[in-house]
Amino acid sequence: VPHVLSVTYPPQIPPDTYDFQVTVIKDGVPLPEALVCVMKSNSMYAYGYTDTLGEVTLSLPAGEAGDTLNITVTGRNAIPFEGITVVSPSGVGYTNYWIVDTPDGNNDGIPNPGESPYLALTLKNYGLTQETGIVAYLHSSDSFATLIDSVEDFGDLSPGDSVTITNAFKFDISPMTPDGHNLAFTLEIQDDNLNTWIYSLTGLTVSGAN
Numbered sequence: 001v002p003h004v005l006s007v008t009y010p011p012q013i014p015p016d017t018y019d020f021q022v023t024v025i026k027d028g029v030p031l032p033e034a035l036v037c038v039m040k041s042n043s044m045y046a047y048g049y050t051d052t053l054g055e056v057t058l059s060l061p062a063g064e065a066g067d068t069l070n071i072t073v074t075g076r077n078a079i080p081f082e083g084i085t086v087v088s089p090s091g092v093g094y095t096n097y098w099i100v101d102t103p104d105g106n107n108d109g110i111p112n113p114g115e116s117p118y119l120a121l122t123l124k125n126y127g128l129t130q131e132t133g134i135v136a137y138l139h140s141s142d143s144f145a146t147l148i149d150s151v152e153d154f155g156d157l158s159p160g161d162s163v164t165i166t167n168a169f170k171f172d173i174s175p176m177t178p179d180g181h182n183l184a185f186t187l188e189i190q191d192d193n194l195n196t197w198i199y200s201l202t203g204l205t206v207s208g209a210n
Helices: none
Strands: 005-008 018-026 035-040 043-049 055-060 068-074 081-087 092-100 118-125 131-139 145-149 151-157 162-173 185-190 196-201
Touching: 005 068, 005 081, 018 035, 018 068, 035 055, 043 055, 092 162, 092 185, 092 196, 118 131, 118 151, 118 185, 131 162, 151 162
Parallel strands: none
Antiparallel strands: 005 018, 018 055, 035 043, 035 068, 068 081, 092 118, 118 162, 131 151, 131 185, 145 162, 185 196
């Protein structure tokens, strides 16, 4: 009997190029070799197969604001999954984020077990009007990450402008974190009118020893 798949992915993405992470679970267990396809208007955007952790990261090209992308997932003895993600039509999104592991790390820019790195973040106003009172919040339910500083004030942004804060957030990485673990974070951005944009942050893979 085919089984239902549980698929997790970002519900909205920024207009710039984006590393789109998908996790596929079947019967409570990560499903390897599931085929994940992202399509726009019947044209293939990207595809790939999940690894032993049930995860795959697809590099998506820059999209147009308001685009809807179709997500399909198929696997052996599984009911095909269909869903959508939307390119954020306006407002504030991120253009980049990276690890800053000084002074509480080995300064290699890679998250290592036992470190307490900063997460640097660049935000951009993709809209046509000024966004004011921008605050970013970092969330995580990852058992190997403990948030220390999860709120950062980015101020105001005019249309097309961006701002970078290299010590935007700070978190502890458990010394017990396995090599190759992908840290799971969600970025919530809000302005003073309570407009909210939510993004998944992917690609923060723990490697080596501290």
